[in-house]
Amino acid sequence: MGFGNRFGQREFGREIAEDQVEPLAWASYRRGLKLTSGKYLQAVEDMHRFARKISHWYHEGGYDLLLTPTMRIPPVATGSFQSTNEEPMRWLDPTHSFVVFTRVQNMTGQPAMSVPLFWNEDNIPIGVQFAGRFGGEGTFFRLAAQLERAFPWKDRRPTIYT
Numbered sequence: 001m002g003f004g005n006r007f008g009q010r011e012f013g014r015e016i017a018e019d020q021v022e023p024l025a026w027a028s029y030r031r032g033l034k035l036t037s038g039k040y041l042q043a044v045e046d047m048h049r050f051a052r053k054i055s056h057w058y059h060e061g062g063y064d065l066l067l068t069p070t071m072r073i074p075p076v077a078t079g080s081f082q083s084t085n086e087e088p089m090r091w092l093d094p095t096h097s098f099v100v101f102t103r104v105q106n107m108t109g110q111p112a113m114s115v116p117l118f119w120n121e122d123n124i125p126i127g128v129q130f131a132g133r134f135g136g137e138g139t140f141f142r143l144a145a146q147l148e149r150a151f152p153w154k155d156r157r158p159t160i161y162t
Helices: 003-012 023-033 037-060 093-097 103-108 136-152
Strands: 064-071 112-119 124-133
Touching: 037 103, 103 124, 112 136, 124 136
Parallel strands: none
Antiparallel strands: 064 124, 112 124
C-alpha cells in the first residue's frame, strides 16, 4: 500500500481505488510511488538553490521587475488538454508550452502578476507578466494601480464572453 492509500485509509477509512479518482490523479499517484525520498529531497534542494540564484540576480543586478509574456501562445479551446483513461498524462506536454514564462515563479515562490494589457485581433486578452524580488509585493500593487489607470481593463470582455 502506497502513501496515497495509507492517507486514504487514515482519512476515509478505506483505500483509494483507481475507479474513484480521475485518470490524471491516479497516474500522478502511480508515478509518485516510483519517487524515492532521496530523489524528492534532491529536487527540493535543487529548487531552493535555483530560488537563491534568482534572488541573487535581482538583488545584485539592481532589478525590481522582469517583464515577460504570461503565456507563449493564445488560449486554446476548452478540453484541448483533456486527460483520458488511455493517455492520463496527455495534458503534460502542451501545458508545459503554455507555462514556460510562469514556471520560474511557480517553482521559486517569488511574487509575480499577470495583467491583460493587450488584446489580440480576436478580442482575447493577452497577459503580460511582471515578476519581481522576493518580498517585493508592494511594488506590484503600486504598478497594478498605475497600469489599471493607464490601460483600464475592468470593463473589457472577450467577445466569447459577451
